[in-house]
Amino acid sequence: MKDCFGREIDYLRISITDRCNLRCRYCMPDGMSGKLCHEDVLRYEEFLRIVRAASRLGIRHLKVTGGEPLVRRGCPAFIGALKAVKGIQTVTLTTNGLLLRENLDALVQAGVDGINVSLDTTDPQQYRLITGDSGVGGAEEASAALLEAAKRGIRVKVNAVTMPGTDVLSLISFAREHPVDVRFIEMMPIGYGRLFPDSDNRRLIARLAEAFPDLEPESEAALELLWEAAGREKAFSFAERHSLERITKKHGEGPAVYFHIPGYQGSIGFISAVHGKFCSSCNRIRLTSTGFLKTCLCYDQGADLRAVLRDAGPDSRPGAASDSGRCVKQTAGCAERTVDCAGPDRDLQLEEVMRAAILKKPAAHCFETPDQMTEHHEMSQIGG
Secondary structure, three states, X not given: OEOOOOOEOXXXXXXXOOOOOOOOOOOOOOOOOOOOOHHHOOOHHHHHHHHHHHHHOOOOEEEEEOOOHHHOOOHHHHHHHHHOOOOOOEEEEEEOOOOHHHHHHHHHHHOXXXXXXXXXXXXXXXXXXXXOOOOOOHHHHHHHHHHHHHHOOOEEEEEEEEOOOOOHHHHOHHHHHOOEEEEEEEOOOOHHHHHOOOOOHHHHHHHHHHHOOOOEEOOHHHHHHHHHHHOHHHHHHHHHHOXXXXXXXXXXXXXXXXXXXXOOOOOEEEEOOOOOOOHHHOOEEEEOOOOEEEOOOOOOOEEEHHHHHHOXXXXXXXXXOOOOOOOOEEEEOOEEEEOOOOHHHHHHHHXXXXXXXXXXXXXXXXXXXXXXXXXXXXXXXXXX
């Protein structure tokens, strides 16, 4: 379906857990705050019910996230169940890679369409500093797992958060030798991310353009980003040598813009929420592990779908009180109605609640003015 700004909303990110086996310094360096109780988190059957309603509204692409989704038992089987939902075209997974190899057979059997591995550095010492990993070999394990997934024919992407000192040249080596895309994601001012205000992909793009004079933008948006980061001379030089229509390549359903380095098997992508704002083409909504449907990371507005499923009251966000045992009165568009909480009527209500939330999706985020943000949960609570 389209929101009130005419954007086609066809992509849903699903956080199936707030738990994680790492303590990244930009996410939850001090451990989990407000750890959820087991009963607060949606059951797989509840997630599937929401997804079936979402598919009837036009959702076609799903991303399973966490926390770390593979710490939740049954994640690969759940992905298989999502793949079976009528109307769903792709189901992908984002993971830190530490449990990936032991789950790879099950994920392949489930039919996962792609795997994103979060890996901010290949240097073991830096990895431990960034992730808080007290074990040995975390960077090596994640690297080995993503390469094994690529060998199995899975579409693999590496996600690295842009921070001061990000070693772009080391990370993009994955794309040189393997059909793996490497993406750099600007830090968003959410939770501990507020402590890293210098995250700017334009610096990385300028470094990349300097190191690789033949760097090829794969879209008009990438060409514009090259112009802004490296200057009009670089952009004009490329435009004179190539036709954008010839090289434009689709890498997925997300907002990344991509560049190709001649001789590399994979591409280099940039997700620049702050310095390359892409709100006008945003096609996504998010579902937290507690069943709260978020329409924008920047704001706390959305819809409590757990309440619809369980009659649990008005708010299933972390720390919110519940009020069990009653139906929910929901306004959808101009019509207000109380829907029977059983069976097909409940599914109809799910659709109506989701539709109403999507129609209220904000025009744009306000990351450039963080004091106007109304979302104050940590990223681990919202979902990656």
